[in-house]
Amino acid sequence: MTALALGVLSYGLMQTMLVPAIGIIQGGLHTGATAATWAVMSAPLLSSAILTPVASRLGDRFGRRRVLLWVLVAYLAATILAMAAPDIGVLIAARAGQGISLAILPLAFGTVPSILPAERVHGGLGLLSGLVGGAAGIALVCGGLIVDHGSWRWLFVVGALLVAAALILTYRYVPADDGQPAGGSDPIGTALLAAGLAGILLALTVGPSNGWFSPAVWILFLGGLSALTGFAAVERRSRHPLIDMELVLHRPVGIAHLAAFVLGTVQFMYYVLVPRLTESPRATGGFGDSVTVAGLVMLPSTLLVLPAGALAGRVIAQRGSRSPLTVGLLLAAIGAAMLASVHGRPWQLALCALPIGIGTGLVMAALPAQIHRTVDPARAATANGINTIARTIGGAVGSQLGAAVVLNSLGAGFPAAFWIATAVGAGGAATVFAGSGDRGNDRRTTEPARVTVRR
Template sequence: MDVTKVAEVRQRPERTSRGTAILVAMCFAVLSYALMQTMLVPTITTLQHELRTTAALTAWAVLSAPLLASAVLTPLIGKLGDHHGKRRVVVGVLVVYLVATLGALVSWNVGLLIAFRAVQGVSLGLLPLAFGVLREALPADRVASGLALASGLVGGSAGLGLVCGGLLVDYVSWRWLFAVGAVLVAVTLALVLRFVPESRERGGGRLDVPGALLLATSLTALLLALTQGPALGWTSPWVWGLFALAVLAFAVFLPVEKRTATPLIDPDLLVHRRILPTHLAAVALGAAQFVLFVLLPKFAETPRAGAVDYGFGVSVTAVGLIMLPGTLLVLPGSWLASRIDARVGPRVPLATGLGCVAAGAAALALWHGKIWQLVVFYAVASVGFGLVMAVLPRLVNAAVAPGQIATANGVNTVARTAGGAVGSQLGAAILASMPIAGSTIPGDTAYGFAFGAAALVALIGVGLVGFQVRGGRFAS
């Protein structure tokens, strides 16, 4: 046998082992973000009581503060990863994330908790960095399956986070959520330092400060308008002013980036026809996902009493168990997506996944009077979540140059996050507009319409995939 071939055979197990270690490290990074995203949802009532604060401020601590910070910081973190090395930026993000998590653990008032939760928003930046690391560091034949596994963990851990959060809040303390999170972040940091190599592919140039400020202004104004709309009223001048500021800042951002030698985000990464449908599909996924994610627990926890003729009055832990079968199906859905992708390309699992989300949401709109219906139909939608989330990074990576991968995935991640904000507020608006006569409690019909809206949004996403097929713009 040729000496070179013998050397290659001997090195193959080592490369395989190192690739597995890198994959494990990046999966821990994704998991450290995804679990903390949902474990706090069951704490809203407990936090309000123990910190002696209002429901509005508690909602900021649990959802709004990290959402705003992550949307603003993620594109910047992705750009830093492309310019200065993804491993270096991952380590920096994990250090900041760990400090913020420990700070949240010892917070003694809601103001401090909101501040530390906002700093925890850096964790969303781990997703595009992880996708970029996997694309560069894994052998070519393992990239698709690695991306599918990491992407599937984002959705797959959502229900697990609810179960863990419910159990810890019910039996120990909400502070244990941050203790568990800190341990997970610390383990991730150790794995990254030990196994993850530095990026070979780098972008060039200086950081685009004007672009960063304009994009931050646009995203902050948009998400503030969405999160404060229900409280201030959608016709409020403040809300309309925030929407106008978001549009104006983004309108200025695009020409500024076109004239900048080293833009924060190349405008083509936002609006080019090779990648725009992928971002819109991410928005559709996020919107449909969050309608179900926010409203299904609310529906199941509602007790039947008086004029309320729906709901099951179950605990938060029980809600997590209702959603757990669907959660467990997200990862198999991601694995299936990678197999389909390898045979026919990523557009088929993308369309199929959004179709599953639409089917599950439509079934929930029509039939939600039994607990088994919630379990089964949410499981159908969850398979779709896994399929879509697995192929979105694949489509992004295929559409951009290697030096732009983290930035482009950051944009796509923010698109899904913004879609989630739209979806949660869409669901809330539908419930508020259709109360039971003589009360402010939403009626059963309102939930049917909200689940139906999620199905419609997912179907629009399927249509976007059809546009991609006709255009034939994505490499497969």
């Protein structure tokens, strides 16, 4: 568990530690704001959306430990390349390589049931889930301190040390699993999935700068949607699908994916807009503080993620996952409403965001638990990979939507963006409550043939 936790922690830290460094990287590598943003956020987001379901499927087929080790090796190599990047092009390529790190989450979640007793599985899943959200906030503080007092390259030094430690501990302590090597590959499905996700995420990335109704954005969006439609049709007919569509469309699993998308939307809107309000000059409606202060504003909320996840693990073991999912999304919506209403001082931002931290911990712990209780263990990594991608896409929607709303006016756009987040969170909570159909601690049954969802 320590080895898995360290791998998850390395992902959580590198996910947001570079966010305060966008301006520093832009100046240090003599590039524009768009290229710097691609290096920090867009490149790893796009590559992770493509690589994670592939790595998850490989983990189910060939063994999660084996694939996790290769993921960590690739992650470490990309981190070292980023540390030594001589120009922005190399840095963007290295950050795209770091996108493979997202696959650590489904592989680690899928491994927990095989290394812990049944009564401790939910607690283990809650621990790993809490680390994802908690590490993100701590990373903002650490990233701010490093870029305020040293070179941005030290961010990758810290990341490389964590990844190397996770690699060594995983090799030494995580037990091997056999997987299910029978079955072929799915190159057509993989290509369609990559094209679909890339098209939609690129549309969300370039929308604020090119205009949401520009031809380029609509071509990317419609092309991505068409590719995903084709992917669904191919997967239903494939003998060895990359993703069994039952893992997407079956209601108990689909509810988990919806909750992940909603959480990602609210969470990343918070990650993008609160630092922007804190760091922007007073003349534009911000507070004019440093990146370290922005990280400190977000720290109280993120420190609550881990204990909330631990609490959710106990609730899930006794009552099932519907309550933490519903309450967590509702708390995230309440926090967004509080931020929309009260945001005149940095301390008010820190206080109003506390429900978002608690809600994040509850939902992040409940997501893998919901999958664990409804999906065959042989497909757990694949299902968790889909769930992780749902949260990633939600994060892309939230960050780009938030950036678009505040594009012309930070003062007016900030509350408008969080009222949108409130509606998204509340709608997600209502849908989860009405549609999850959680039955507590039912014994699960494995269905025959290719149907891998437990009813």
